[in-house]
Amino acid sequence: MNKTPLNQIHRQLGARMVDFGGWDMPVQYSGVIAEHMAVRTTAGLFDVSHMGEIEVSGSQAFDFLQYVTTNDLSCLNDGQVQYTALCYETGGVVDDLTLYRFTADRYLLCVNASNSDKDFAWLEDLLKKTAFSDLTLTNRSAEYAQLALQGPVAANILAKLTSTDLSAIKFYRFVEGQVAGIDTIISRTGYTGEDGFELYCPAEDGVKLWEELMRVGQSLGLKPIGLGARDTLRLEKAYALYGHEITADIMPIEARLGWITKLKKGNFVGRDAMLKAKEAGLPRKLIALTLTTSGVPREGYPVFCNGREVGYVTSGTMSPILKKGIALALVETAIADSDQPLEIGIRKRQMPAERTTLPFVK
């Protein structure tokens, strides 16, 4: 199994480890709920070094990326980050990612751990098939350790270790600076819905960065956070997770990701399929549901309307904040747009669920 540079630390901290898409990762330290609450109230530190990093550089890097991703690169300046996606010709999603622009001809793609090899192969494939010449793809996944520092007091903690003016880094922007004397990409991004940073540093410095952050963060309530809370946190904010809301079988425009799908920017992989689908009218749409009775909706459970199956749950959990079962579900557009009552099929019973505006936790 793959291990991140911080694997030993997790074990020393007594984390419970799981196989996460081939990576030996911490699922929890103290407990999912406690960790969840820490991130919402103070701060949490995540080891996300399993994420993949792919560098694209060269004079045609821009054109190539503009062609292979769904979002519009032209509205991106140096030092900015963009949430975007790679799609198949069918419009289905290869992966979702954050794209970092260093210069007009140097970019870094941060992709999902379990997809990084698939993504890299896919990009190489496209490169062969197309006319783009002057650019190089480099898989830098092994070179980086990545930590996510998230929560209301994240900035206060980070400030103790860097001279960089954090207030100058706005949301979805990044700078290259030093943290605890380590060269680090400081990115004001995250996957929790809280303020915070994602920090990229050389793999060999990962342990030191972690220890320094924990040292200065403890007094401010910083806790190590596992994948368990990472998932409940993102779901409360209704962030899509690959393999759930978006898959090879689901178009971003079906998954409320129209905002990263710029059909007007010109041709890109998957665009034709999406245009066609849009013309025909999208059959499915992602909606948010909250169970009005007890019970926990789970991925794959069917959604019913007047006894008829009209869709299924893509992600579901018990919200630690709301103390209710919450779910994202992909359902027939007509039903999604109507106000007809919906039920989620939990085993043989159908539990009433009401539509909720996103995100679940404001």
Next chain:
Amino acid sequence: MRYLPHTDVDVQQMLDQIEVSNIEELFSGVPADCRLKRPLDLGAAKSESETLTFLRGLAEQNTKTSDWDSFLGGGAYNHFIPAVIDQLVSRSEFYTAYTPYQPEISQGTLQAVFEFQTLICQLTGMDVANASMYDGASACAEAVLLTIRAGKKRHKILLSQGLPPQYRETIATYSAHLNIDLIDIPLQAGVTDQVELQKLLSDQVAAVVIGYPNYFGQIENLGSIAELTHASGARLVAAVSEPLALALYKSPGELGADIVVGEGQSFGIPLSYGGPGIGFFAVRKEDMRVLPGRLVGETMDKDGKRGFVLTLATREQHIRREKATSNICSNQGMCVLMVAIYLALHGKQGLRQLAEVNYAKAAYAKEKIRQLDGFSVAFSGETFNEFVILCSEPVAALKQRLEQQGVLAGISLGRDYPDLKNGLLICVTEQNSQEQIDRLVAALAGGEA
């Protein structure tokens, strides 16, 4: 009638001995208002040749895996069956015998079952195996009941959504009225989501049930799941619907499973439209006395000669009645024999080699299909002889298109997995030649098969 030996003379002599004047009198205990006052409407008896002709007529209307290119799996597998098996199980000393209650004249059955129990233990990496259950699904349901019995006050069962749907449905039937709380563990990339699993585990969970390989042919990381499960004090049940995989991959026992159940049909039992198959059931020594089903044990006779008997019978319904570990009172005797003979023939080397052939053929098909436009392989993880593809063409139409060309392409997943409406489960075994696989790929691509 050729099965009824009585001559009129016999009948008369017997009636005289009984001291009644006719057979009717023998039924005097049956009140008139309970009598059927007309003949049974079943038509007249058919001669042997008429019967066979009629049944052949029905048989010929069916689609034989031996004539078509079949890529159907999903819990029933098309493997080759050596001629030896039917020849031996056709010995009527085996198949016309009853459950071996009289050990002195049942040593053949008893030794064969004892050997079967041993073979299953070796294959699964467990300590004790019973004399078999009805099938994999019911064995899995019985395993769930065992963990509830043995789990003291624990009443929750976590079922991976990667368990075959028919297993999950059977478990639901068996546990309907026993205050058991069944909870699904979602999948991530085609395997049990361990993050979700960790969130669901608690001191109320009696067992975690995982398919190995799972319904999508994926090899689950049992070792890591076992650690999580045991950390919460629950039992790990591994359900194996394609046991040939156990000849290649680490055994569930080695990976920490507490109970291993599964379906043995792959080992020399014909598909027969899905039954009879055979369920196997293996546990650790600690659970020996809460095991359901029959057990054969070794002992000695008066002269100190080795012999075999049914043992630990006090677990069973004919003694414990409503307190029994199960209501089961049969095993799959004939199928036990088929499986044991199959395993004896293939042995240490053959079974491994056969598993490798299945793996290589499936890998070949998977790669070919991956390269087709309009198709993608659904999940990236390790698979044995089955895998899921996603089709841009509606699956129902696709399947019918291929049926026109004599290809049974696979099983649509839409009904059991709403999020895999475009999913097709494809199985490739040693029975599928390269030509067959290439035909499948060509047909999928839209060309002639």
Next chain:
Amino acid sequence: MNFPEELKYTEDHEWVLVEDAVVTIGISDFAQDQLGDIVFVELPEVGDTLEEGKTFGVVESVKAVSDVYAPVSGEVVEINEELPDAPEAVNNSPYEDGWMIKIKLSDPAQLDSLMNATVYQEFVEKD
């Protein structure tokens, strides 16, 4: 068949040896004889609390199972660890090696309702 004088007996054929607050419990010679060859004995765990008249264990022969009932209420302070591996002790030595559990009495008064050897002997003989 022998029924030691120093013991007290129940109608379910358990015997009780009273040593101040702690009592030792097993099944009588008559009971083991009725059951035949005993192949398995299931006992409670130390710390379990037993209620008079409620079953606390199981004794199995090849083709029969019978529950064993607590003659008195109390907490289990010791069990005969040997029995699971040597169930035959209950046949060969029902009153010594075949003892099953020791419990701390919660209500000594319950002892008064038990039979002495003579009464018990009459009881099994008219059975």
Next chain:
Amino acid sequence: MMSTEGRGLVLDENLLFEKSQSGRVGYSIARLDVPAVTPDQSLIRDEITDFPELSEVDVVRHYTRLSTWNYGVDSGLYPLGSCTMKYNPKINETAARLPGFTDIHPQTPEALNQGALELMYNLQRDLGEISGFPAITLQPAAGAQGEFAGMLMIRAWHEANGQKRHKVIIPDTAHGTNPASSALCGYEVITVASDGILSKEAIAAVMDDDVAALMVTNPNTLGLFEADIRGICDLVHERGGLVYSDGANLNAMMGISRPGDIGIDVMHFNLHKTFSTPHGGGGPGSGPVGVADKLIPFLPVPYVVKEDDGFKLEYNCPQSIGRMKSFHGHFGILVRAYCYILSMGGEGLKRASELAVLNANYIRARLEGEYDLPNKQRSLHEVVFSEEGLQNDCHTLDVAKRLIDYGYHPPTIYFPLVVHGALMIEPTETESKQTLDEFCDVLLAIAEEAKTTPELLKQAPVRAKVKRLDETAAARRPKLRWERG
């Protein structure tokens, strides 16, 4: 001819594992015609320790020799009470092995397996005609699972009517599976004593609004027809309960009386008893269940229906109790049973029941007097003697073991529990008068031996592969698998 003379060629045979020779093979696998690839090493297991390695000849001789230690219906009379060990016709085996039946995958589209579905549909129809039930499920894998399915339907019916009943009444003569199946449905079992047959009064005494069902076996395990059955069914129905009938003894009733006509609500069949499918040394069996109209919505899924465009598997039953096992039941066994029904026809089946009853009564008439008969009522397909009157401390077990020396399989012994040292004999219809005479002569001779030379009984059997086995040792120190010593 009645004797314990003669020599059998009964030879010893080691276990597979003891015969194994490293490097020996008994298989052939087609050449790999695709590129060889293997999975990630970290997932792969080491070779299976001590797994056998044998040649084809080794395996064939091993099992052939094992078979010679077995006694089957084809070896001789097999009068096991309540097990109906009738002859297993060979055409059944031929039919079940037709490639059109063996080589069909359960997931094949229904339109492509119409023959199999038609066979199942016809069998459902014929079992319905024989039992008087409007609907049949073929799914249960065996009688015990049929019972379980039946009790689940009863519980589902009560719950659909908003009733939470907790108890099931079961007579003391019942098979152990009855209480076990009830317990699986969460029911508490109320045992009721029967004096040979059940009286309406006995049931009335325990029947209340908390009783979900009465489970009967008819004819019961003493071979007696429950004469009050109609009245008993009415009584139970009046109090809102249902009646389950164990079909184990249907072999006495074909064409005579139909459970569905006399107030029974649900019954399971044992195809391996009544319908001649082989017992296979313990299975596979098959336990279809017939139900009254009111229970149809609760049948397990799937079952076969006939529509304009052919036969289909019906899954869409919202109130169904669900699925009992994978796929569609023990199809291979269904083929054999249907083949039997075709061969017998309606008249043949009735004749089978008549002769089964004649045979049992003939044995009764020949042995009564020498063997104690506790219940004197007119019995049907089986007869139960007790061990009363056996001389010199000989017991039922000794008689059974001595029968083995004479070349017969013993009857069912020590069941039903209500008869002291029960000897339960069910000859079935496929045994001739001559066979029964020899058997009776032997039993009479054994009773005589008990008087004169009891040691012959005590030592028996002396001519089988092994002598009496130490079951106590087997249970005290269980050895349930071979291990390298």
